[in-house]
Amino acid sequence: MEEELELSEKIEQLTETIEQLIDTKNVKELRHLFEVVPEIDLAEACAEFKDVKKIVFILKTVKSEFTAEFFTDLPPEIKEEIIAYLSDDQLAEILESQFTDDIVDDLEELPANIVTRVLRNVPKEKRANINRLLNYADATAGSIMTTEFVALLDDMTCDDAIKEIRKTGKNKETIYTVFVMDRKRTLVGTVDLDDLIFADGDAKLSDIMNKDFQTVNVNDDQEEVANIVKRYDLNAVAVLNNDGRLVGIVTVDDVMDVIEEEQTEDISKLQMVTPLEDSYLETSSFQMVKKCVPWIVVLLILGTFSSFVLSTFETKLNQMVLLAAFIPVIMDTGGNAGGQTIALMIRGLALQEFTPRDFFKIIRKEAVSAAIIALCIAAFGFIWFTLEQYAGIVGSDTSIWLGNCWNAEFAAETFKTSGLVAGTLGIAIFLSKMVAVLLPMGAAAIKKDPAIVSQPLLTTIVDVSSLLIYFGFAALLFNL
């Protein structure tokens, strides 16, 4: 937490410093600053400027090698404003220094007229790649890959490879993984830069390359790409098109963004809110309403079932209003118990600890622990609910605190009520945990997103069923 505070303070001070340097036209100091401060900090500091012309001034005065990443890190709405102030030549120069995948990310967020201008001014050799990348579906390997990678022939010696990397590697997204092709331009291996450094200079790349390299297809889901990079501790993974040709790479830093994005999606779905596209502070209240309201309405409509069940048992409830007092605790506990299982399922599937093929193993395992948990809670509940009644917290008119004596009839009634509530609770817990396994595992089995079963949806399902069980048993036990 300390670091965070420091960070936001650091950015604030940086904003002031840069503004001062620009106002006093202290170009020398400004250039120095861009050499020694991390680009992301500079970008966040400048994003606070009231006047974007100041950023335009920076882009015009500081060398593009120091502003390339700085520009990439600026928020899209500021980029949009800046581009309006730039001549075509200046825009072309900035785009020249950008990586293809970063330009593509921008194009997806900028308005159409700006997109046209950017595409017109992008260097020719990049334009084809950009157009191709733009065509890949969102959240696929193709949409997050970059086309700037080092590819060398397999009969090259290590010394020559290092020379070649020195010559051409500067504009590549990474040189830590070199992709090795045969004469037919087919990917046959990868060489990590450290292996290249340690290798004998005369050795051929084919001698030292990893032949067990991993690849993904352009259409693979980005989550799959992330799983592979994580599992094999890769610096970059090769992306092949449908013909098996190497068309791009995804690097580990892009994968970290994917992991975060997917995690946000999981938590959002779990709580049934549409994930925000922008950061929280950048999202308007109106957008927030749009992300939240539809789901609450859906759940409210589903909640009608609960109301219907309760209403159906209205006469029974009328005969024994004490039953109402335990409705919240039954509903909540069932939902809470299932919620725990949902958390375990979502993480297990996300971390690939198990797959839908383990369906029966998981069901068995969860059934055993759910049964034990249900029994424990029911036993505890029985004691607790008895105490509640005994102490007069519920059913106060029969309580000892009001001077009633403990007698056999009262005891029998109390135990019967506690038994009813505890029994329902146990069944609700077991049921809830089973639904919490079945739905996500079933979804994963038919290749749907396992996050389909959100906590609120589960709560609604469990509410209706536990109310039915509750009143069903109540009718039997108390002859209502």
Next chain:
Amino acid sequence: MEEELELSEKIEQLTETIEQLIDTKNVKELRHLFEVVPEIDLAEACAEFKDVKKIVFILKTVKSEFTAEFFTDLPPEIKEEIIAYLSDDQLAEILESQFTDDIVDDLEELPANIVTRVLRNVPKEKRANINRLLNYADATAGSIMTTEFVALLDDMTCDDAIKEIRKTGKNKETIYTVFVMDRKRTLVGTVDLDDLIFADGDAKLSDIMNKDFQTVNVNDDQEEVANIVKRYDLNAVAVLNNDGRLVGIVTVDDVMDVIEEEQTEDISKLQMVTPLEDSYLETSSFQMVKKCVPWIVVLLILGTFSSFVLSTFETKLNQMVLLAAFIPVIMDTGGNAGGQTIALMIRGLALQEFTPRDFFKIIRKEAVSAAIIALCIAAFGFIWFTLEQYAGIVGSDTSIWLGNCWNAEFAAETFKTSGLVAGTLGIAIFLSKMVAVLLPMGAAAIKKDPAIVSQPLLTTIVDVSSLLIYFGFAALLFNL
């Protein structure tokens, strides 16, 4: 999903292949396999063996340079069994090839007698480091760092640096980031390997090093370390002790594990289940019960408040049982609305989109959107609840379906009830969203974990307050 299925099939086949090679004592083919298949796949495949002696056979026949990572990737309980079968010499040889941080990770999971044996057989130069690492508190930078890094003097030339790296770098966790010290052994910069490759051979490290390098303290929380590595796209970050000396590094692949661990923790806390230490399938039913039951019990006890409130209003409920029908929908909707906000808060804080310093900005923002959302839902609810009553889904005895005609008195009662429920709903939503902001932001402000406010806890808080509001208004409106 396809990849996942393929992966588990691949592992299954690999298990068979390796077992066959061992059974037929085909050492040559076995050694080849260990050169061309990723270690993590081999480890997972061998973990399926019924007889761990087969793994011992592998460790004795395949060269340790190919089994080092393989051994690291084996599950701890299998390591424990294997170590029992190894002589001290064999154990020492395996430990020789392991990274210090991996040995430490193992030691934290192994039983005491095995720990003693491991420490006795670990190479002397590693023992001091291991003992130091073991002393760092869990989840700090010190506990996840490794001590195998490349540190060079700042007046070294780039050519000499590369020579030195070639000589000593093989046993280091990474050579992609070189840490640069001055004569006083103080860290003064870092050099990325690619910059070293591109640099003029005669240039000094001090000329090309990044002076804006990031560092963390050994006692910093691992989440903070992860945030820095992510933010600045680092390959490795320097860990300093309290005297400012470089004592270790944390690499990007360790950071990915931290990110996953923290995410699991966030989702688990959100759903109020103690995070599992092992993977789901490896966790016994008994452990599962231990992780789940305490929280359900806590929530059940807290649920007593709801029961108490309902019981207090028992006589009012008796006068108008119709009120009970809407209790589930009010309770659920309040909880659901707040749950959405919790998801946004937890992700925002985790991704450092905002900090506790933005407290008032966030509160204002959330208050505006919560108010709009509450109004929207209340308006929708009013219409929906009226329809429910009109259609006889609730309060069936007064419904049109039972032949009752629509008359002024019935209409007035219906609208009054709908108004009561919708109004309570609106207030509950607003309240719930406010609590969902205040608790995590407050926790973050006093440097506690913002995940303190779980969905179930929020539900319980909202339940009690909305029931109070509901019956309070009901008493006023219907003179109960």
